[in-house]
Amino acid sequence: xxxxxxxxxxxxxxxxxxxxxxxxxxxGLLLMPAIIALLFAVFPRVLNRNVPAVRGEVAVVDxxxxxxxxxxxxxxxxxxxxxxxxxxxRALQNAPTVVRDAATSPAAIERTVGAAPELxxxxxxxxxxxxxxxxxxxxxxxAGGLRHIALVVVHPDAVVAAxxxxxxxxxxxxxxxxxxRLEIELYDAIRESxxxxxxxxxxxxxxxxxxxxxxxxxxxxxxxxxxxxxxxIAFNRMLPFVFAGLLxxxxxxGGQTLLTQTVEEKSNRVIEVLxxxxxxxxxxxxxxxxQMAVSMLVLAIYIGIGLVTLMSFAMIGLLDPLLIxxxxxxFLIAYLLFAAVFSAVGAAVNEMREAQSLMTPVMLLLMAPxxxxxxxxxxxxxxxxxxxxxxPPVNTFAMMIRLGSATPPPTWQVLxxxxxxxxxxxxxxxxxxxxxxxxxxxxxxxxxxxxxxxWARQA
Amino acid sequence: MLTALELRNVRKTFGAxxxxxxxxxxxxxxxxxxxxxxxxxxxxxxIRMIMSILFPDSGExxxxxxxxxxxxxxxxxxxPEERGVYRKMKVGAFLIYMGELKGLAAEDAAARVPRxxxxxxxxxxxSKRCEDLSKGMLQRVQFLAAVIHQPDLLILDEPFSGQDPxxxxxxxxxxxxxxxxxxxxxxxxxxxxxxxxxxQHVVMIHQGRKVLDEAMAALRRQFDPRTIxxxxxxxxxxxxxxxxxxxxxRVETLHGSYRITLLPGTDPAAMxxxxxxxxAPARIELARxxxxxxxxxxxxxxxxxxxxxxxxxxxxxxxxxxxLA
Numbered sequence: 077x078x079x080x081x082x083x084x085x086x087x088x089x090x091x092x093x094x095x096x097x098x099x100x101x102x103x104g105l106l107l108m109p110a111i112i113a114l115l116f117a118v119f120p121r122v123l124n125r126n127v128p129a130v131r132g133e134v135a136v137v138d139x140x141x142x143x144x145x146x147x148x149x150x151x152x153x154x155x156x157x158x159x160x161x162x163x164x165x166r167a168l169q170n171a172p173t174v175v176r177d178a179a180t181s182p183a184a185i186e187r188t189v190g191a192a193p194e195l196x197x198x199x200x201x202x203x204x205x206x207x208x209x210x211x212x213x214x215x216x217x218x219a220g221g222l223r224h225i226a227l228v229v230v231h232p233d234a235v236v237a238a239x240x241x242x243x244x245x246x247x248x249x250x251x252x253x254x255x256x257r258l259e260i261e262l263y264d265a266i267r268e269s270x271x272x273x274x275x276x277x278x279x280x281x282x283x284x285x286x287x288x289x290x291x292x293x294x295x296x297x298x299x300x301x302x303x304x305x306x307x308x309i310a311f312n313r314m315l316p317f318v319f320a321g322l323l324x325x326x327x328x329x330g331g332q333t334l335l336t337q338t339v340e341e342k343s344n345r346v347i348e349v350l351x352x353x354x355x356x357x358x359x360x361x362x363x364x365x366x367q368m369a370v371s372m373l374v375l376a377i378y379i380g381i382g383l384v385t386l387m388s389f390a391m392i393g394l395l396d397p398l399l400i401x402x403x404x405x406x407f408l409i410a411y412l413l414f415a416a417v418f419s420a421v422g423a424a425v426n427e428m429r430e431a432q433s434l435m436t437p438v439m440l441l442l443m444a445p446x447x448x449x450x451x452x453x454x455x456x457x458x459x460x461x462x463x464x465x466x467x468p469p470v471n472t473f474a475m476m477i478r479l480g481s482a483t484p485p486p487t488w489q490v491l492x493x494x495x496x497x498x499x500x501x502x503x504x505x506x507x508x509x510x511x512x513x514x515x516x517x518x519x520x521x522x523x524x525x526x527x528x529x530x531w532a533r534q535a
Numbered sequence: 536m537l538t539a540l541e542l543r544n545v546r547k548t549f550g551a552x553x554x555x556x557x558x559x560x561x562x563x564x565x566x567x568x569x570x571x572x573x574x575x576x577x578x579x580x581x582i583r584m585i586m587s588i589l590f591p592d593s594g595e596x597x598x599x600x601x602x603x604x605x606x607x608x609x610x611x612x613x614x615p616e617e618r619g620v621y622r623k624m625k626v627g628a629f630l631i632y633m634g635e636l637k638g639l640a641a642e643d644a645a646a647r648v649p650r651x652x653x654x655x656x657x658x659x660x661x662s663k664r665c666e667d668l669s670k671g672m673l674q675r676v677q678f679l680a681a682v683i684h685q686p687d688l689l690i691l692d693e694p695f696s697g698q699d700p701x702x703x704x705x706x707x708x709x710x711x712x713x714x715x716x717x718x719x720x721x722x723x724x725x726x727x728x729x730x731x732x733x734x735q736h737v738v739m740i741h742q743g744r745k746v747l748d749e750a751m752a753a754l755r756r757q758f759d760p761r762t763i764x765x766x767x768x769x770x771x772x773x774x775x776x777x778x779x780x781x782x783x784x785r786v787e788t789l790h791g792s793y794r795i796t797l798l799p800g801t802d803p804a805a806m807x808x809x810x811x812x813x814x815a816p817a818r819i820e821l822a823r824x825x826x827x828x829x830x831x832x833x834x835x836x837x838x839x840x841x842x843x844x845x846x847x848x849x850x851x852x853x854x855x856x857x858x859l860a
Contacts, residue, residue, distance in 0.1 A: 345619030
């Protein structure tokens, strides 16, 4: 027994080392957080609303005579900066305090707002020839000269509705290669000057109109027995997905490697050398444990990154630490079940290609929780969600999604899911071990499901 | 006599195919046994049953006094016919791993590796990846994986298959060295010349059954040679003048030379001088007994006839790939 455990340990250690010292593994491990970091840190910087400082001219055809002047005001550098600052503040309104504080520091605001473009407004007569004006847009400009940025043609009924409820609008012509953010800047400015002209025309007080229109959206407060905390809708909505994702991801990492390694051992014929030293069951146990350690390592790293991120945004209080414990327990159960299947398939086939047909149903089962995640996450205590929590192999995933949701299930259901999951994992492992044992030395025709059943009966 | 290995009436079938039937075998401790037979005879199946990789349908097995090799794994070294390595693993790490699996402490295994590699002519390859070694070098590494823990029983399935002559020589030396150290060695081969050179005792398997189990010395006595190779000086000499000599059973032509079979009971030495005086020889010699001859003779006994025995000979000729029907 002691020798047997020692051998299982040796196999597990080799599996673990072979996996983590693999270049692909390290790259894969770093790639995921790198992509996330890219999405959250680098992209906003690259894609920030800073329009590159531009100097140019905007031609305006204004038959109303009331818009061009307002537009000239709206397109001054100060006005543009003010608009940018305001939209940045609005975007941050519901962000966590720490994020808001960090993002609204003078320096951060300065970075967000950036350098405003220098735009000169050219008034064109109401009856200007449009064709000629359009040509003006495409005329080449001497180096260092002012770029021809846009031609704005205001409709005659844009300010006075002329008896109808609908106002007229405007046409905007731009040359090629105009930054789309500059274009948005123009839309905003034109809209603002049109609104200003209309308000003036109606003799309304602009501040009053704006005050009437403005309703600040409240951040809801979650009321639980004895405690109140700020509801974070985004966080609550994402949490079940994140946990289900971690679970699926953890099982996939270990399972996939288990499959490929077993197929490789079999196809490069190292298996019989191993079998002279370890029994098939020791080998299978060692491999499953070794890959489990790999998956745990990856999960630990990702959970760690997640926790550090939450902490740095002072959102750590939103996360129930018990969830992490549940994640580990459900990971172990789900992993055991799937790993047994993966290793049996690996032992049964001769090469990866043959594994595909056997793996398809397994992958579908593994992916099924994704399809249900939204439904379960939204109604975590529906009959459907409860039923799924007790049907292996998706039960662990379903329960994890429910646990992550805003209304977690009662404890007895969690325990029942664990018991059902463990029982299923044991049954599957028992079957898989038999297939593993027989399959290891079988070469030749790719086995189908019926063959696997026959092997299990033989062993 | 202490036995290292014993099989009693072992039978193994795969579906409708009977792979091994009525197999009895006793290998005493310290012996060097060769299991020979053409491809598909059942050698590997027997060895896998000895190793408890396969299990017999019926019959009994005893390995180093245990009912199963599983109970004595650490005392057995095994070089399977289907052998491989972890391609990405370093040679040294692979050998240490195998040694550890066989019960060695990591540091003991690590201490042995450089010396063993040196001995098989691969000094300093510990830090190379297995995939960077040539096939012949890898086979020597695989052999070391089987002997690193100094086993009491060494089982080698086709140890020489696919080896270049240098590797064959190095391996042969090391197998004999393991034997001198006191290990019981059982090796299988379909190249009978290899068994002939090394083994004290041979077991022949044909179509799943044991057809011979004899010490080499006794074999040589039992199957005394009655064949003479004759190469005439004059290329135009005819076979008829040789077959006319009294005591000659038959004469076969082989690429400008003759293979002369003597009648039973004739004295080979006297026959050689009579043949030489009938036709002037460029070369005349007594054919050495080959296991191949023995095998063909044993198997062809009965109703098979000459055509069957020729087919058999062709199939067991060194390196034969054909499988007996």
